[in-house]
Amino acid sequence: MKVKLELFGASRDLSDKDFLEFNIEKKISIKDLKKKIIKYVDENFKGNKNFKKIIETSAFCSEDNNIISENYKITKDQKIGIIPPIGGG
Amino acid sequence: MLHAKIIDIKKEKIEVSKAEEFVSSSKFGASLIFRGTVRETNENKKVTGITYDSHDVMVIKSFEEIYKEVDKKLKIKDKAVYIEHVKGYLGLGEISIIIAVACPHRAETYILSRYIIEEIKKRSPIWKKEHYENEESEWLKGNPIQAN
Known part of the structure; x- marks a missing residue:
């Protein structure tokens, strides 16, 4: 299945596009998705520490725009949003 | 009465x-308009502008939640609230956010306006x-959002 990770804020620096795509073989938790994103940073940005910190401190949101916990299971193709630490106004 | 909107600055103005028109009513004896603008310095760096990014749907949802909870938390039932936040690039002095509130009495408007901006900073994605003078730019460190 495919997980489309929509990028916001500081996480936009992870790609020229607005999203990253991950091909996943079986159902996966947000906690495990985070590990995959960190692996992506290792492979594409030489383990950039700032990027890793952003991922570690980010929340995630579901397709229906709710913040989800690390235990949330992704079981089918879907969009997940990464929500880095916020600060508008 | 709530108006909540994200303004994509490439397409429209804030x-x-x-906001003044929205909160104008003889029902209310007090109104207050808060404007957030782009400041020229931050942490001793000369700022030339700011790009705002937003998760639009979640931001509007957070504005609605903040508005709804005011009834119980602040006991302010009778009110008009207008919130707009920009996304996109703004230069120095340009408006990033407008929060206009109107209530029957002045004390409530100060409390309400302050409450809304502080909650937006904590909760709205x-x-x-x-962007700086030397053409560098940096995402600002913010506050992590916690899952419930």
């Missing part, structure tokens, strides 16, 4: 006059990328 206008104080619209909006991000700032500052």
Whole structure:
């Protein structure tokens, strides 16, 4: 299945596009998705520490725009949003 | 009565006059308009502008939640609230956010306006990328959102 990770804020620096795509073989938790994103940073940005910190401190949101916990299971193709630490106004 | 909107600055303007119009009513004896603008320095760096990013749907949802909870938390039932936040690039002095409130009495407007901006800073998924004189830019460190 495919997980489309929509990028916001500081996480936009992870790609020229607005999203990253991950091909996943079986159902996966947000906690495990985070590990995959960190692996992506290792492979594409030489383990950039700032990027890793952003991922570690980010929340995630579901397709229906709710913040989800690390235990949330992704079981089918879907969009997940990464929500880095916020600060508008 | 709530108006909540994200303004994509490439497509439209953020206008104080619209906020004034929204909160104008003889029902209310007090109104207050808060404007957030782009400041020229931050942490001793000369800022030239800010790019705002937003998760639009979640931001509007957070504005609605903040508005609804005011009834119980602040006991302010009778009110008009107008919130607009920009996304996109803004230069120095340009308006990033307008919060206009109107209530029967002045004390409530000060409390309400302050409450809304502080909650937006804590809860609304909006991000700032500052641009500096040396052509560098940086996403500002923010506050992590916690899952419930």
